[in-house]
Amino acid sequence: MKQKPLVIALAVVIGAAAAYTGTSWWAGKQAETTLAKQHQLIADLPYFVVKSRVYERGVFSSTERTTIAVAPNLLAPYQMLKLEEMGGAKLELTYTQTIKHGPLPLLMSGDFSPLKAAVTTDIAFSADTQALLKKVFGDQRPLQIENRIKFNDDGVFAIKVPSFTYEETLAKVKSVWQGLDATISYGGDFNKIDIVAVAPGLHFEAGPKGTLDIKDLRFESHNTRGQAGLMLGEGKLSLASATFKQTEGEQPVDVKLAGLSYQVKTVAEGEFINSSGDVVVSSLALNSKTYGPAKLSVSANHLHGPTLAKLSLAANKIQREVKDPGEQATQMLALFRKDGLPLLKNNPELSLNELSVKLPEGEVKLKANVTLKGFEEKDLDSPLLLLEKLQANADLQVPKQVIETVALWQARGAIAIDTEEGEQPETEELDNLARNLMESQIRKLLEQKLIRADGDLLSSSAVWKNGRLEVNGTHIPLPWQLAIPPAEAALEEEAEEAAVE
Incomplete structure (x- = not known):
């Protein structure tokens, strides 16, 4: 009777060990399937070529060793660079993954999290690279990657x-x-x-x-x-500050950037995709001058989702399979003409919602928008007809002093050259000449009503609609829209009749 509890305890231990072993084996098999899917995501990317992959599965742990290389298609434009001259460098990477199977793969490290697998990745660096990394990181692994896979x-x-x-x-x-x-x-x-x-x-x-x-x-x-398998959502990159100082050399450089952010957002509206991006800079100081804040906001709306998804898959395939850059471009164009037309047929809209930059001389502002409406496939063969399907508008505001500063920069760069006597024009003389030319151009544009002046602020608004361009409310005929003078029309008619006879 006294031995019975011991037997029961032993049976429980053996049963638990057998159950854990069986569960670990099953989890390892499932983890292999999961990792194969994750590996395929890399293999499907047009940027890499999988050179080899070996997976060795055990009961409690497994090992995967994979070598990938940068796709030759990406290297084609740089074939002039001879890698042999750089010590025979190869754009390849080999990594080894150690997979610990569930149900408690981290038990030995005191972590009781139930997981299908816990995967650690080790990258094999060359001997020279490894020596350099050891000098920098010491005994630390320079890149530590862990992948915890849940049972779902x-x-x-x-x-x-x-x-x-x-x-x-x-x-x-x-x-x-x-x-x-x-x-x-x-x-x-x-x-x-x-x-x-x-x-x-x-x-x-x-x-x-x-x-x-x-x-x-x-x-x-x-x-x-989401829509048509496209990824929808938002992302943001931000940088609190960056400073660069160069104290050696003829001219010191002092650059200070503060408050940089980039945000992108993509949403679905029915079967259409709307995407936007914003870039903001709080301030940028270059030596003694401070610029900012500055903002750039752009968007692309009413893009046909199923078409975008189809083009993306086909473009990836072309990038993977076609090595020659010229042939890639040819096939991309053919792809768009074959499968991309629904993008144009569904009234896409591109917008520069805001471009504003505060300069020491004042603030520059620009807004613009272009929409394609009523597009038909035959319009691709008639550029003028395609232009008539476009609707666009733009508004620009520029302080006069900004234009003057740009004009002075150009003048000093283009006119300040040595004469045969070895002399250089006086800076003040150059500046006065540049200002006079600028003032003359501004007066002409004002007379032609191509710009407006409100004090020292110059502005202009343009609208393109139904094949007609208006600038500040004034119709501006384009070259092909100008009527042929009667005398010239008569001569052309006589020439055509003579040709027929």
């Missing part, structure tokens, strides 16, 4: 580049890198992807030559597969 195939990539301080005393070079942390959360079929990446900063100094500082670089995006 959702997962998270954790990517880390550790911080380091590297210094060469004799060369007076110092680098301080504060590291990079990124996470990529994905759905099982990559139908949902969320990315967050943060690099706190970088400081680099090269003795008396100069310094570079970058602070708080961030990227965040949230995308979900």
Whole structure:
């Protein structure tokens, strides 16, 4: 009787071990399928060629070794560069993935998270590269990648580049890198992807030559597969500040950038796609002058979603299979004429919603919009007919002093040359000449009503509609729209009749 509890306990242990072993084997088999799908995503990209892939599956862990290379198509434009002269460099990368199977693959490290698999990636660098990385990172792995796959195939990539301080005393070079942390959360079929990446900063100094500082670089995006299989969502890249100082040389350089951000957003409206992008700069200081704030906002609306998706897949295939850049361009054009016309037939709209730049001389503003309406396939063979299907407008405001500054730059660059006597025109003389030419041009444009003046602010508005151009409300006939004078028309008619006879 006393042995019965021991037997039961032993049976439980054996049963649990057998169950865990079986579950781990099953999880490993499922993980292999999941990783094969993830591998295929890389193989389908037009940027890489998979040279080899070997997967060795075990009961509790597996190993995958893959070698990829940059696609030859991308290297074709740079064939003039002889890689042999650079030490026989190869644009290839080999990585090894160690896959620990579930149900508790991180148990030995004290993590009880239930997972299908936990995957770590090691990249094989060349001996020279490895030696350099060891000098910089020490005993730290320079690139740390972990992929945790849940049982529903959702997962998270954790990517880390550790911080380091590297210094060469004799060369007076110092680098301080504060590291990079990124996470990529994905759905099982990559139908949902969320990315967050943060690099706190970088400081680099090269003795008396100069310094570079970058602070708080961030990227965040949230995308979900939607209309016609296209990824919809938004992303934002931001940089708190960047400074560059060059203290050595004839002319010191001091650049300070603050508050840079880029944001893109893509949404679906029925079967159509609307996409927009905004770039904002709080300030940019170049030596003693400060520029900004500045903003650029653009959008593309009413784009036919199914057509975009079809073109994207076909374009990727051409990029993968066609090596010659010229042939690529030819096939891309043929592809658009064959499958891309619905983009033009569904009234697409491109807009420059805002371009504003505050300069020391004043603020420049520009808005523009162009829409294609009523397009038919035959319009491609008639450029003038295609122009009549376009509707566009633009508004521009420029301070007069900005134009004067540009004119002075051009004058000093184009006119200030040595004479035969070895003399140079006086700067003041050049400036006066440039100002007089500028004032003369402005007066002519005002007389022709091509621009308006409100004090020192010059502006112009243009509208193109139904094949008719108006600038500031005045009709401006284009060359092909000008009527032929009666005398010339009569001569042409006589010539045509003579040719018939």
